[in-house]
Amino acid sequence: MNGITNHQRIDALFARCEGAYSDNTLRGYQNDLKHFQAWCDSRQLDWLPAEPAAIAAFVDEQAQHKAIATIKHRVDAIKFAHRMADLPPPTENSTVYLSLRRARRARPRRPRQSAGLTSVLLEKIVAACPDTLSGLRDAALLSVGYDTLCRSHELAAMQIEHLNEDRTRIRIPISKSDPFGEGRTAYLSGATTKRLGAWLSAASLSKGPLFRGLHTRKLSDRHLATSSIRRLIKFAATRARMDAEVVRSLSGHSMRVGAAQDMMIAGSDMIGIMHAGGWKSHAVLSRYVENASAERMHVRRWAGLREVSAG
Template sequence: MNRPVSVSSDRIEKLLVRCAGAYSQNTLRGYRNDLLQFQKWCAANENEWFPAEPATIAAYVDDEVETKAIATIKHRLDALRFAHVMADLPCPTDHSEVRLAVRRARRKKSVRQKQALGLTSDILGKMLDACPDTLLGRRDAALLCVGYDTLCRSSELALLTVEHVSSCRSSVLVPRSKSDPHGEGRIAYLSKETTAHLEHWLAQAKIEEGPLFCGLHTGKISERALTTPSIRRIVKRAGVRAGLNDVEVKSLSGHSMRIGAAQDMMVVGIDTLGIMQAGGWKSKNVLARYVENAASSRLHQRRWQRLLEMSKSRLPMPHSC
């Protein structure tokens, strides 16, 4: 077999530029990083990296599983598949040699991912109580409430503008999401409390158009929308202010509002279809992963309560005098 021709990273960059507009910036940024990591590994091991041979990718998987999570490896294989497909080249990740390497990796390491801590209504209440009565506190409170009510991902919150909010501030159009790449959008509704927090933020910040949530620097409003990393930092900072312990704060993420809201909806008895529609989920399996902790807890609580009721019913009747 002829060795593949070495290709500089410029070709990958051209592929990504060509895909701009067809894919989100976050997706392309992730592909760029994953391809760069694969390129570095190939350079260190004196392998050609693009086009990639199945044997090279299989060796890469065998090596990476020692230090990387299965999800990380999967992301990098997705990036390699993407690059080859966009270059109209045969996809090496479909080769049996790569499939076997992935199976070895899955058997060697658990595929279960750590889930972010769900920002449920109880935790949200503590965070809101701890928000300072300042411009920053107003923004953080509005962001947390809107994120919880809309079940938005951090990337979706970053896309929201004032124009996406209804005139009465009771609903929001989520224009695009990971599961809605073509921008059909979904309507999410806001509680009266969330509407009040949002109105306070917009009024104090004097924002009438543009990004709904923007950065603050030395007390001044930025014209740029918050990024997903900055939203994650805001959530963690709110957790610190609310007195959460170090483990809990570390477990918070930009997805915590989405996870917590889904868990709360499940606990109060909203059916799966309703939760999927509220959060824009397309897969029941993904939703099940989000709410499994709350679901399991609820089932055990019901079991313990039922057993307690049964044990009480079996108590001997007191003897009459």
């Protein structure tokens, strides 16, 4: 096509979307679309516009070795590309719909839920953080993540300027569920405020990224990457001598999951938890807290039976 490569076509397509969507969203769509484009090229099929039959065949093949969430993301990326190219979305065709149904039935497992880093686990991990620059940062990050119920990319994007003067509140300017930047305010506990103060004082920081990387004990001036946050959590849990299976199940979402579970057990209603964590979907939050909700229900059940027996 006039000497323009497929990757250049994709890059140009997404370049016009900058500013309208988050960088993470565009990067994810772009990566998924390149998988489909390469698959089509290997079979001498058009990828833009794509035929429904081609997309269905792509889904059927992907279903043999990919999770349903990954497949759906890639179909969403194909739909997005057609929309941005002002083309009718072939993903709405019944052929594609049926291929996705087959994929779901072939791989019926639910998405793996990150383990919740509850307050009990958090205190154990923080207690094991050494009194070093990296240890102080880790303790502050884990505590802020728990208090704010933030995702890892929201933690990575935090600025010192987002804190209020006494560091009891922090502004979350944008998130996955808040693409237009309405923002929300999160509240920090006294323990978290103290840990933040210790980290900022030791690092001599007064502005810019709140959490930063350390390379050969030298402090970076850039934001800590989300992948680094995931590794940091696992390393901190390992340092606290936590069970290997627990360490494997932890992720960048674990503080968010654990805090939501703790709030449920403490008696907070779903609306309050949704507000605290910036959730828009009741269904998504329900998956996070279902185990804690079930535990709470059974605790009440047995307590009620004991009261009846005692009476």
